[in-house]
Amino acid sequence: MRMSDFVVRDAVIPELPATNKEGVIRAMVESLRAAGQFRGADLEDIIRAILKREFLGSTGIGRGVAIPHTKHNSVERLIGTVAISNKGIAFDSLDGEPVHVFVLLISPQDRPGDHLRALENVSRSLRDDNFVRALRSSTTREEILALLDRAEH
Amino acid sequence: MNGESLIQKVVITNPQGFHMRPMAAFAQLAARFDSSVKVSREGQSVNGKSILDLMLLAAAQGTELTLEVAGPDAPSALDALVKLLKSPAEEESSDPSI
Numbered sequence: 123m124r125m126s127d128f129v130v131r132d133a134v135i136p137e138l139p140a141t142n143k144e145g146v147i148r149a150m151v152e153s154l155r156a157a158g159q160f161r162g163a164d165l166e167d168i169i170r171a172i173l174k175r176e177f178l179g180s181t182g183i184g185r186g187v188a189i190p191h192t193k194h195n196s197v198e199r200l201i202g203t204v205a206i207s208n209k210g211i212a213f214d215s216l217d218g219e220p221v222h223v224f225v226l227l228i229s230p231q232d233r234p235g236d237h238l239r240a241l242e243n244v245s246r247s248l249r250d251d252n253f254v255r256a257l258r259s260s261t262t263r264e265e266i267l268a269l270l271d272r273a274e275h
Numbered sequence: 276m277n278g279e280s281l282i283q284k285v286v287i288t289n290p291q292g293f294h295m296r297p298m299a300a301f302a303q304l305a306a307r308f309d310s311s312v313k314v315s316r317e318g319q320s321v322n323g324k325s326i327l328d329l330m331l332l333a334a335a336q337g338t339e340l341t342l343e344v345a346g347p348d349a350p351s352a353l354d355a356l357v358k359l360l361k362s363p364a365e366e367e368s369s370d371p372s373i
Binding site: 178179181183184185187189191216234235237238239241242244245246248249 | 290292293294295296299303326327328330331332333334335336
């Protein structure tokens with residue numbers, strides 16, 4: 123599995139307008155809905171599930187990266203999107219730092235292996251400081267997609 | 276490195292595998308000890324104090340992980356970390372969305 127296998131290209135957000143955690147999650151889930159990845163009726167339920175997961179412990183894992191996620195029956199395969207905030211957004215990260223790079227994942231209920239492999243893949247890309255720096259300074263969707271396409275190991 | 280180096284194998288029993296929440300708990304607990312903590316799966320070895328590293332393991336249910344702890348507080352570190360890996364997460368079964 124590669125990041126470009128599950129990142130929905132049309133849903134990538136180059137500059138998040140959000141200013142807080144809920145705003146980030148709402149914008150990213152809404153972007154996936156707008157890209158036609160699930161029924162509009164499921165929107166609020168998915169947002170709620172992701173926020174509930176955050177409540178149990180932030181997915182801001184440090185180094186300016188967060189991976190909000192949930193399992194939800196509205197998707198038949200694992201999907202995700204990437205969003206960037208140049209100025210950074212408070213996300214209760216484990217290291218207390220604001221988050222600049224967000225990778226949001228929604229996976230089907232019964233496929234824990236896919237979720238774990240997606241995390242593995244996100245880690246492979248995001249452990250590269252140059253990659254994260256390039257992502258953070260991207261200003262267009264095309265730039266981000268080009269980086270994701272190149273970041274296959 | 277002072278002190279002992281201890282090794283123990285643990286099989287992941289959680290149906291969701293070794294996922295992000297237990298990883299975060301593991302890395303945070305590991306960071307409290309002076310000892311170094313390595314976690315390996317089939318020869319791939321990562322730093323147990325880093326969530327980003329632990330994510331590389333992609334350890335589904337049934338996967339065997341090897342913990343290697345070395346340093347002055349190795350026995351208590353290994354004991355606490357193994358306990359954490361073996362303990363089922365409370366909310367796990369009740370809410371499938373998380």
